[in-house]
Amino acid sequence: MQKLKVCILGTGNIGTDLLIKILRSEYLECTLFAGRNLNSKGMSKALSLGIPLSDKGIDAIIENPNCCDLVFDATSASSHSEHAPILENLKKIAIDMTPAKIGSFSIPSVNIKDSVKHTNLNMITCGGQASIPMAYAISQVVDNISYIEVVSTISSKSAGPGTRINIDEYIETTQKALAQFTNCKNVKTIINLNPAIPSIDMHTTIYVQTDTLDLQVVKNSVNIMLEKIREYVSEYDIILGPEYDNGIIVLTIRVRGMGDYLPKYAGNLDIINCAAIAVAEEFAKEQNKG
């Protein structure tokens, strides 16, 4: 079994947590951890794990293009806009962790087989990974959906500077993907950062407005999706619903992480990273087949 060589661009919370998870993967090997600052916390962590480092960012890949086959871009939306054409020219698979909306949207529990046909994938957002599969599962069995809204609250400590500066892109990307996966044009996304100590777990609520439904059919569809998501995010739990009241289906999810780079409350970090790794592993499996 040959492992797929991957590079992580960006050494913040997302990049560093990805690294720790990749070390456990049977299918992936991290051959480069590249950022801009060798003194960052993430770099120190990677150094302690014996991973090849660079402070040249994308230039490290340009200078040594054979170092990897796949690149996780965990920088920022604006940086990925610069990186995308470079990675395409170098024929690297790009898995974009930022809300840059350049690549094809990927949610493993919904479209993993289709995802591996693309060379640039966008992992949407943490809130998107938590909410869209469920909204999709509901949209598969309910007609006449007039509106969908998703609200996520994450702990302040789990939101690094990149997440904060990209708050508008977070909303726009989540909304775009939500509309695309559910075929409902009228959608809304809200995000809150809560500074409470002890830090809160990621909490996401999905509201679906519709005038007719069979609640048991909705529950079945949601439960099937729940099992699919749990294949890559073990602590993904439904804490409320699905309930139907006043023309609205409500479903609340709690996501807890594995406590790799950030503590378990940072389910937001885990869900997008676990989703990205699930897709990268699928590429590795395809490569081994072919």
Place this chain on the structure above:
Amino acid sequence: MDNNKVIIYDVSLRDGSHAISHQLTKEQISKYAQASEKANIYAIEVGHGNGLGASSLLVGQSKLNDEVMLRTAKENLLNTKLGIHVIPGFATINNDIKKAIEIGVDIFRVACHSTEADTTQRHISYIRDRGKEVYGLLMSSHMTSADILLEEAIKMQTYGAEAIVLLDSAGSMLPHDVKERVELMSNNLKIPVGFHGHNNLGLAVSNSIVALDSGAKIVDASIKGFGAGAGNTQLEVLVGLLTKYDYKTNIDLYGVLDLATLADSLLLKEAITISPLSVVSGLSKVFSGFSKHITRISTKYNVDPRDVFFELGRQQVIAGQEDKIIDVAMKLSKTKGK
């Protein structure tokens, strides 16, 4: 600016939206805007209670969309400025702010929870770069220490904010809390400081005076207290009271009293009072805007809304987390059943 000149900023048509579940009508907006002109009010804020782009199932859907509300207000204003409340996380530059600039909004008040100023950086800078007046608002500033509030306020000042307003969103601040926070801000910021009170514990007007005495140059107020929960600092009372002090507002006393009379018939379905539940909101330090949702959900789950408030307070829930209410009510209902 005269040292004793202060700005009274009228939030009636924004915070008051909470009191009527965001069902403002065009008639209410246009008539109130006209009367505020006559009273020589500096600025009126208009919109959904949670501001631009906030109409949602989470916090309540507006009767009118943002554009209609803002255009209606703007058409009826000449000297009085039009202000809006903007929370990043609800509103975005592309979806909401650009349109508001085009409509002619004069003052953009960009708000975040009191520890999260860096989520406002791009919005404040964007608005400032377009030559509009922009303030930074720190919501639920009762939940955060004075020192941290100052750090957050300095960030907003760096981004380009032209004033910082501290919001006592649950009406839970005591006079010494207001004094400590406003004094520290006024002594350390280069820009004016404002205070936004709520009346849960009956202190909104007196806390506003404390804020002015501590160096605040802007005070938010609402006609007849029309606002979330127990309402805000009562505008006509504050303006009257300030004639007894050495602060100048330029507001016409009879005009603002007429505005209060108008509000009775135009805006208030019921008088804004300090309900028993509002006292609990103040004591539990949970945002006043939660009241109506908590009352509705507690009835459904047959739990005591006061218990729901205190439990949400224990969990340090902030504005925007209204989806937590069902979660808490359900758990309380299960515990009760055992």
